[in-house]
Amino acid sequence: MSVLSPPARPRIPAWIRTRPAGGDRYLQLRAARQGFKLHTVCEEAKCPNIGECWSHGTATFMLMGNTCTRRCNFCSVNKGQPGPLDANEPSSVAEVVAAMKLDYAVLTSVNRDDLPDQGAGHIAATIEAIHQRLPACKIEMLIPDFRGVADCVQRVVETPLRVLAHNLETVPRLYRQVRPGAVYERSLRVLEMAKEFRPGILTKSGLMLGLGETREELLQVFWGLRRHGCDILTLGQYLQPSPEQLPVQAFITPHEFAELRNAALPLGFRHVESGPVVRTSYHAWQHVESAEHL
Numbered sequence: 001m002s003v004l005s006p007p008a009r010p011r012i013p014a015w016i017r018t019r020p021a022g023g024d025r026y027l028q029l030r031a032a033r034q035g036f037k038l039h040t041v042c043e044e045a046k047c048p049n050i051g052e053c054w055s056h057g058t059a060t061f062m063l064m065g066n067t068c069t070r071r072c073n074f075c076s077v078n079k080g081q082p083g084p085l086d087a088n089e090p091s092s093v094a095e096v097v098a099a100m101k102l103d104y105a106v107l108t109s110v111n112r113d114d115l116p117d118q119g120a121g122h123i124a125a126t127i128e129a130i131h132q133r134l135p136a137c138k139i140e141m142l143i144p145d146f147r148g149v150a151d152c153v154q155r156v157v158e159t160p161l162r163v164l165a166h167n168l169e170t171v172p173r174l175y176r177q178v179r180p181g182a183v184y185e186r187s188l189r190v191l192e193m194a195k196e197f198r199p200g201i202l203t204k205s206g207l208m209l210g211l212g213e214t215r216e217e218l219l220q221v222f223w224g225l226r227r228h229g230c231d232i233l234t235l236g237q238y239l240q241p242s243p244e245q246l247p248v249q250a251f252i253t254p255h256e257f258a259e260l261r262n263a264a265l266p267l268g269f270r271h272v273e274s275g276p277v278v279r280t281s282y283h284a285w286q287h288v289e290s291a292e293h294l
Contacts, residue, residue: 013251016237016276060106060281061093063126064119068110070144070181074169074208076241077110085115085122094129097137104288105130106281108142118144120152124159131160138162138288140204142280148186150193157198162288163232164194165204165280168225171217178211178246192228202231202270202291206280208238212249215260222264231270232287235260236278252276 067082068075086092097105107126112119127139140163146152157164172184191203205225207218225233235257240248254276261274270291273283 012239015254016239016251058104058106058281058284059097059100059102060108061096063089063093063107063109064112064122065110069113070111070179072169072179072181073246074178074211074238074241076245082110082112082114085112085119090122090126090129093126094133097130098133102134102137104138104140104284106140106142106284108280109144111144113147117155118146118149118152120146120155124155127156127159127161135160140165140281140284140288142167143190145182145187145190148183148189153190153193154197157194157201161201163202163204163284164191165206165232166190166194167206167280168221169206169208170211171207171213171221173217174211174213188224188228191225191230195229202288203229204232204234204280204287205230206234206236206278209235209252209257209260210238210248210250211246218260219263222267222269226267226269231291233264233269233272233274234278234280234282234287235264235272235274236282237276 064085065082067078067080069079069082071079093107107123109119109123115122123141123143127141130137130139139161141156141161142165143153143156145166166187168184168187169182170178175182175184187205191205194201194203207221209218222233237252238246238248240246257274257276257278261272264272264274271287273287
């Protein structure tokens with residue numbers, strides 16, 4: 001009996017290219033981070049944009065461990081029962097941010113559905129600790145959906161946070177396949193609640209392209225985000241992290257990304273970042289500069 005080989009992963013097209021890490025500030029930040037046990041998402045995820053982001057004084061940190069209670073099929077983060085929270089993490093992250101003298105810190109986290117407040121208090125404490133140590137550093141937090149619990153959203157947005165991000169990731173038709181456990185309307189409501197609790201906060205959401213969505217579906221999502229007050233939109237190419245995650249259905253060309261940006265901007269977004277290598281934190285410092293000048 002012959003054994004069938006698994007299908008080959010599609011070759012990444014030539015237009016998905018990034019600059020190698022380097023530059024004086026990148027080297028300074030890397031040296032400053034050394035000596036701390038805490039690592040950045042940029043390093044652990046082997047992000048191709050690390051050189052560009054670090055050269056602009058921006059880095060991303062993941063909070064609350066490395067095990068997620070959700071089972072999203074696009075994500076390679078460990079799934080299962082997480083361990084207890086590290087009570088020292090807020091001060092540890094603040095210490096690293098201060099040592100690196102960051103201009104802009106992006107925080108993200110796993111889902112912690114196992115906790116009474118789903119980690120909202122821990123996230124808020126980290127934001128407050130960073131602000132206390134380095135007040136000039138702008139902070140962006142990419143939050144989970146908190147199951148739509150208003151108190152959790154409120155606890156985070158009432159901190160010295162500049163940008164509240166929550167990614168829709170894909171179009172509603174693909175939610176069951178891509179984001180089991182998430183609800184499209186609930187994610188939209190999370191973004192809307194942030195504005196209700198703090199009207200001046202910037203809100204942001206991102207989509208991965210290449211999972212089988214159509215242009216018409218994307219335009220409907222753009223409208224939905226604007227109706228719920230979203231200020232900043234990011235569009236990037238989905239890349240399969242490993243054979244265990246969903247395969248790429250299509251590689252979107254730079255021209256198509258540019259067309260989608262042109263379609264989204266007239267809807268009223270303050271900033272749209274659209275391109276093959278775009279991730280939520282990519283050019284995050286520019287997102288805020290553009291949004292604040294409108």
